Amino acid sequence: MIQTETITAKKINYSSYFRRSWMLYAMLVLPIAFFIIFRYVPMTNIVIAFKDYNIFQGVWSEGSPWVGMKWFQRAFESRDFWYAFRNTIWLNFLDLLLGFPAPIILALLLNELVFKGYKKITQTIIYLPHFLSWIIVSSIATRLLATNTGIVNIFLVEGLGMEPVAFLTDKGKWVMTYILFGVWKEMGWGTIIYLAAITGINPELYEAAEVDGAGRWRKLWHITLPGIRPTIVVLLIMNIGRILGIELDRPYTMMNNIVIQVADVLSTMVYRVGIRSFQFSLTAAIGLFQSVICVIFLVAANSLAKRFGERGIW
Structure with missing residues (x-):
């Protein structure tokens, strides 16, 4: 009843x-x-x-x-596939290594600014590159860093009497150029998330720390960073899950035939083989393999985060 x-x-x-x-x-x-x-x-x-x-x-x-499994076998037997696989892992790892901490550091620095007007202007300026397409960014890179006609090399040769630097044609320098332009473009946009997380920290914690005599560094280390740690962990897991995923526009617009051995990634290979050569089954196999590996990385990163006491993403 x-x-x-x-x-x-x-x-x-x-x-x-x-x-x-x-x-x-x-x-x-x-x-x-x-x-x-x-x-x-x-x-x-x-x-x-x-x-x-x-x-x-x-x-x-x-x-x-x-x-x-015919098309999977054909992909795994292709030397171009393994070159693209290696380049995808390497470029995304460098992006994670240099690009992931950049917005965190920038958010912490902006949070410490006293002058609110200067802070708003700075935020607006650093957000703007995110809204530029990679076509525009690659054009900027060419105008700045081209070996003979780039503004930087003209200054190095005519202003300082140095030899021109092959930023876009030397393989090692191209990789660093690719990574640094990616950090510059997305660093400000990623800062928004961390600044929002910082605003969610209880102000009474900072007041109590000041009473105890803590300086800016102590408050940053013991209050701000622990306060945004869950956000950092979630975004890190999502970035690790995309370790084998890479968009077409960024490598395609910045690569050239001279550096194709380090610039050709899975997305450009799929475009070249699938769209231009009409091998749709082969590219579908490559894309499915890519997705499965990304899911494995995502689950592994989430499990590792939970093992260390974090909440993860599910």
Whole structure:
């Protein structure tokens, strides 16, 4: 009898809750429909990686027969694939090593600024590169760093009497140029997240630290950094999960034939082989392999974070 009354009370509570909040659930209909139609339904075409896909016959017709692991085997036997795999891991690792701490450091520095007007101006300036496309950024890099016509090399040669530096044609210097321009472009945008996390720290902690005689460095080390540590961990896990994922526009616009051995990554290989050579099954196999490895890295990073006492992302 008591159990029946409890169930009835829960039903009344649920019904009253939905009557009050039905508009919130109605607002979710379009986002959910978007993800189902444009994210999950297209995932059914992942079978292209296991078929000899004929673009004119369609994915599910008899004109696209099943071939098992043929395209995975062909990818793994390709020397270009392993070069692109190595370059993807290496460039993303350098991005993580140099690019991940940069917005944290910048957010900590901005948080210590006393003059609010100067702080706002600085924030606006450092956010702007994020809104530039990589086409524009690569054009800026060319105008600045070209061996014969770049502004930097003109200054080095004519102003200082030095030899021109091959920023864009030497393999090692190209890698550093690629990484530094990526840090410059995204550093300010990443700072927004950390500044928002800093504002969520209880101001009473800083007041108590001042009473105890703590200086700026002590407050930074013992209050600010621990306060934003959960945010740092979550973003680190997400970045590790993308260690094998790389967008096309950045390497494609900055690479050239001279440095292709260090600049060709999986995304540029997929574009070159799949779109330009019409080998869609091969590129689907490469993309599926790339996604599986990213999921493995994501799960491993999340498990490691939980083992060290952090919340992780799930």
